[in-house]
Amino acid sequence: MLAYAGRRVLATIPVMAVVALFVFSLLYIAPGDPAAIIAGDQATPDDIARIRATLGLDRPFLVRFGEWSWRILQGDLGTSIFTALPVTALIRQRIEPTLSLMVVTLILSVGVAVPLGVAAAWKAGTLVDRLVMTLAVLGFSVPVFVISYLLAYVFALELEWLPVQGYTPIASGLWPWFRNLILPSIALGSVYVALIARITRATMLEVLAQDYIKTAAAKGVGSRGLLFVHALKNAAVPIVTVIGLGIALLIGGAVVTESVFVIPGLGRLTVDAILRRDYPVIQGVVLLFSFCYVLVNLGIDLTYMLLDPRIRY
Amino acid sequence: MDRRSLLKGMAGAGALAASGGLSAPALAQGAAARTLRFVPQANLANFDPIWGTQYVVRNAAALVWDTLYGVDDTLTPRRQMVESETVSDDGLTWTFRLREGLRFHDGEPVRAQDVVASLARWSARDPMGLMLRALQNELAPVDDRSFRWVLKKPFPKMLLALAKNNAPCSFIMPERIARTDPFKQITEYVGSGPMRFARDEWVPGARAVFTKFADYAPRQEPASWLAGGKRMLVDRIEWIVMPDPASASAALQNGEIDWWENPISDLVPLLKKNRNLSVDIADPLGNIGSFRMNTLYPPFDNPKVRRAVLMAMSQEDYMRAIVGDDDALWKPLPGYFTPGTPLYNEEGGEVFTPGGNLAAAKRLLAESGYKGEPVTCIVAQDQPITKAQGDVTADLLKRLGMTVDFVATDWGTTGSRRASKAAPKDGGWNMFHTWHAGADCLNPAPYTAIRANGEKAWFGWPDSPPVEEAIGAWFEATTPDQEKAAMRRLNKAALDYVVYAPTGFFLGYQAWRKAVSGIVKGPLPFFWGVSKSA
Numbered sequence: 001m002l003a004y005a006g007r008r009v010l011a012t013i014p015v016m017a018v019v020a021l022f023v024f025s026l027l028y029i030a031p032g033d034p035a036a037i038i039a040g041d042q043a044t045p046d047d048i049a050r051i052r053a054t055l056g057l058d059r060p061f062l063v064r065f066g067e068w069s070w071r072i073l074q075g076d077l078g079t080s081i082f083t084a085l086p087v088t089a090l091i092r093q094r095i096e097p098t099l100s101l102m103v104v105t106l107i108l109s110v111g112v113a114v115p116l117g118v119a120a121a122w123k124a125g126t127l128v129d130r131l132v133m134t135l136a137v138l139g140f141s142v143p144v145f146v147i148s149y150l151l152a153y154v155f156a157l158e159l160e161w162l163p164v165q166g167y168t169p170i171a172s173g174l175w176p177w178f179r180n181l182i183l184p185s186i187a188l189g190s191v192y193v194a195l196i197a198r199i200t201r202a203t204m205l206e207v208l209a210q211d212y213i214k215t216a217a218a219k220g221v222g223s224r225g226l227l228f229v230h231a232l233k234n235a236a237v238p239i240v241t242v243i244g245l246g247i248a249l250l251i252g253g254a255v256v257t258e259s260v261f262v263i264p265g266l267g268r269l270t271v272d273a274i275l276r277r278d279y280p281v282i283q284g285v286v287l288l289f290s291f292c293y294v295l296v297n298l299g300i301d302l303t304y305m306l307l308d309p310r311i312r313y
Numbered sequence: 314m315d316r317r318s319l320l321k322g323m324a325g326a327g328a329l330a331a332s333g334g335l336s337a338p339a340l341a342q343g344a345a346a347r348t349l350r351f352v353p354q355a356n357l358a359n360f361d362p363i364w365g366t367q368y369v370v371r372n373a374a375a376l377v378w379d380t381l382y383g384v385d386d387t388l389t390p391r392r393q394m395v396e397s398e399t400v401s402d403d404g405l406t407w408t409f410r411l412r413e414g415l416r417f418h419d420g421e422p423v424r425a426q427d428v429v430a431s432l433a434r435w436s437a438r439d440p441m442g443l444m445l446r447a448l449q450n451e452l453a454p455v456d457d458r459s460f461r462w463v464l465k466k467p468f469p470k471m472l473l474a475l476a477k478n479n480a481p482c483s484f485i486m487p488e489r490i491a492r493t494d495p496f497k498q499i500t501e502y503v504g505s506g507p508m509r510f511a512r513d514e515w516v517p518g519a520r521a522v523f524t525k526f527a528d529y530a531p532r533q534e535p536a537s538w539l540a541g542g543k544r545m546l547v548d549r550i551e552w553i554v555m556p557d558p559a560s561a562s563a564a565l566q567n568g569e570i571d572w573w574e575n576p577i578s579d580l581v582p583l584l585k586k587n588r589n590l591s592v593d594i595a596d597p598l599g600n601i602g603s604f605r606m607n608t609l610y611p612p613f614d615n616p617k618v619r620r621a622v623l624m625a626m627s628q629e630d631y632m633r634a635i636v637g638d639d640d641a642l643w644k645p646l647p648g649y650f651t652p653g654t655p656l657y658n659e660e661g662g663e664v665f666t667p668g669g670n671l672a673a674a675k676r677l678l679a680e681s682g683y684k685g686e687p688v689t690c691i692v693a694q695d696q697p698i699t700k701a702q703g704d705v706t707a708d709l710l711k712r713l714g715m716t717v718d719f720v721a722t723d724w725g726t727t728g729s730r731r732a733s734k735a736a737p738k739d740g741g742w743n744m745f746h747t748w749h750a751g752a753d754c755l756n757p758a759p760y761t762a763i764r765a766n767g768e769k770a771w772f773g774w775p776d777s778p779p780v781e782e783a784i785g786a787w788f789e790a791t792t793p794d795q796e797k798a799a800m801r802r803l804n805k806a807a808l809d810y811v812v813y814a815p816t817g818f819f820l821g822y823q824a825w826r827k828a829v830s831g832i833v834k835g836p837l838p839f840f841w842g843v844s845k846s847a
Contacts, residue, residue, distance in 0.1 A: 036729045041747065041749075043761075044771065047496075051496055054494070094516070149559060153563070164564045164567045165563070166553075166564075259557050262519075262553065262564070264519030268519065271556075272518040272556075275724070276358060277725050
């Protein structure tokens with residue numbers, strides 16, 4: 001297993017190299033010019049040209065790519081064109097809110113979706129099943145921003161239970177930290193809950209129809225043991241796969257959720273950087289997201305071995 | 314009491330208790346009252362007011378750096394850091410003396426050397442500064458508190474140049490910082506104004522914090538815009554960036570923020586209904602909507618085509634698209650200058666008629682020899698003002714019988730594409746939409762968009778000697794009557810040539826919680842004199 005994990009970690013290097021080349025090329029050919037944005041609305045074309053030159057944006061593609069790659073190899077993601085702060089510093093400022101949002105969303109979503117999916121499969125065809133599937137369809141269909149606004153309206157403006165916006169660092173206390181994350185996590189987790197609940201139900205239905213489950217039931221295993229020990233463990237591989245793949249959904253959804261709930265996370269940093277054409281920041285954040293995604297996939301593959309001893313690499 | 318009220322009461326009490334509100338000591342409550350939470354118009358992405366000339370940077374910089382002069386609410390330049398000034402009889406030598414007791418945020422005194430370096434950096438980027446540089450013989454300190462500016466030719470607008478609120482303003486920084494190349498960003502933020510910039514709390518795109526500078530020496534006169542005593546009545550100002558207007562609206566209603574600089578007009582009726590909030594016009598100088606036509610390429614290289622478009626326009630259509638049905642927020646603008654200000658005039662404005670004169674415009678277009686060339690119309694969709702104007706223009710051009718190539722894009726792309734002088738089919742453009750702050754359109758000094766000096770002009774590169782002659786006459790005018798005469802000539806010449814198409818004059822709102830007092834209308838948010846009760 002360790003050798004496999006080592007090989008997989010090494011395999012991330014060419015993947016990241018391709019991602020780096022792709023991101024850099026895409027931004028190079030994309031329209032827009034940070035110099036024009038920096039110079040402001042009253043700037044003359046000469047001002048813009050001079051700013052472009054001082055930023056080095058007038059140099060050839062290969063020179064710029066070479067310099068950027070060399071710095072990346074040294075662990076330097078560059079400096080933001082607009083803020084003059086290192087990209088690593090910007091990421092450091094923003095990573096806690098995004099990680100917090102994703103972890104809380106993940107825990108809430110899995111904690112809600114898996115039992116719902118199991119219940120729907122156990123009570124297939126009944127009102128419980130229909131209710132769970134209706135919720136799943138709603139979760140898929142209603143856009144995250146609509147859910148966000150509804151939650152903010154009901155729980156913040158009307159009931160005044162929770163804040164509308166903002167983020168409190170975990171260092172300021174667990175409850176203030178969690179309080180700011182409740183609404184964004186529910187909003188962001190809605191699609192995720194729907195996805196996991198549906199796949200859990202489908203997989204559980206398949207497993208519950210297996211002979212060994214009937215045997216276990218015939219031997220007198222209780223319904224809780226049947227569901228959570230015998231069935232769920234064997235249904236876990238596809239569920240874990242979907243949970244892993246869904247992290248991409250969370251990254252995408254975080255952009256909207258962070259904007260609506262004014263959370264200073266990486267999603268907003270990315271959108272702001274794209275709108276301003278802050279190339280070093282976009283490149284740095286995309287590289288980071290890609291790296292995380294590769295690591296998540298690796299984690300999922302390794303989890304398979306823990307869940308199903310028959311799986312060996 | 315009904316169930317709903319009970320629930321709300323319980324919820325409110327619960328939330329209060331959870332947030333520590335019930336047990337908060339008086340000290341904590343006082344601290345809350347001394348912190349003002351403000352939602353700015355945009356993200357403070359950089360903090361060099363000379364390098365980056367965005368309004369949001371200028372607004373934040375006005376808290377942190379002081380200026381030699383400042384305009385008051387009558388648009389008159391007043392002394393600020395300066396104690397006195399003298400000008401020689403020939404108008405060529407200006408000598409300025411600084412007030413006593415001025416200090417930078419690092420505790421060092423403000424010296425004439427700092428001022429000279431700051432003015433040198435500013436004058437490399439500012440249109441009026443560049444004019445001064447062209448006339449400059451010497452800019453040098455005389456002693457620690459005095460400096461001299463020697464010119465080759467009199468420059469009657471000297472005090473206006475040093476007082477103007479248009480970006481870039483001539484903010485005074487320590488010499489070592491002001492020596493930075495004006496095309497490179499500063500990385501040290503040592504100010505001379507009433508608030509310090511808390512760099513360690515700055516999260517670009519999310520938050521900027523300013524704390525009171527105890528050693529700031531305000532003037533004795535009452536504050537008026539950028540002039541007078543800038544007395545801070547709060548200890549801390551937090552700028553919270555909220556890109557989503559609905560979130561800002563909810564946060565203001567919920568008491569999570571105190572002051573919102575630019576609520577969108579759609580949400581204003583909701584805010585006006587809330588008894589805890591005040592809503593009023595933000596900036597009486599407002600904005601001028603505009604679209605520019607590229608004079609380098611057909612069809613807009615032909616002045617008759619540009620005039621035909623102007624003639625067909627209904628400014629009401631543009632303004633309603635921008636501000637909706639609130640008639641208090643707009644007015645027609647048969648000219649280029651800010652209504653209600655001393656130099657405003659409507660000379661030549663008869664080309665505009667209510668609803669537009671489509672029939673006459675079509676005749677003029679036919680007379681121009683327009684051959685159906687496509688008009689590449691760039692419209693930034695991520696800016697509500699440009700999108701609204703672009704949609705109206707596309708419809709207008711089609712009704713006029715022109716072929717429209719509508720390019721829906723974002724502001725970042727518009728910003729770079731409009732600088733291209735290539736043919737429209739090769740990545741250039743025929744038309745783009747924007748708007749100008751009314752504070753920039755009071756006179757020709759900061760008004761880059763009115764210039765018509767060809768290659769050196771703003772995008773579209775209009776080339777009109779009569780326009781330039783009138784601008785020169787205004788700069789040389791020494792009496793209000795001379796200024797007004799020059800401005801009348803300028804308005805007419807610019808409309809005859811169609812330097813750009815003004816789509817109307819519009820205002821915007823600001824909103825704040827009633828616990829906050831001292832907010833004034835102005836071209837930027839002024840924080841001095843603003844206080845907050847617990």
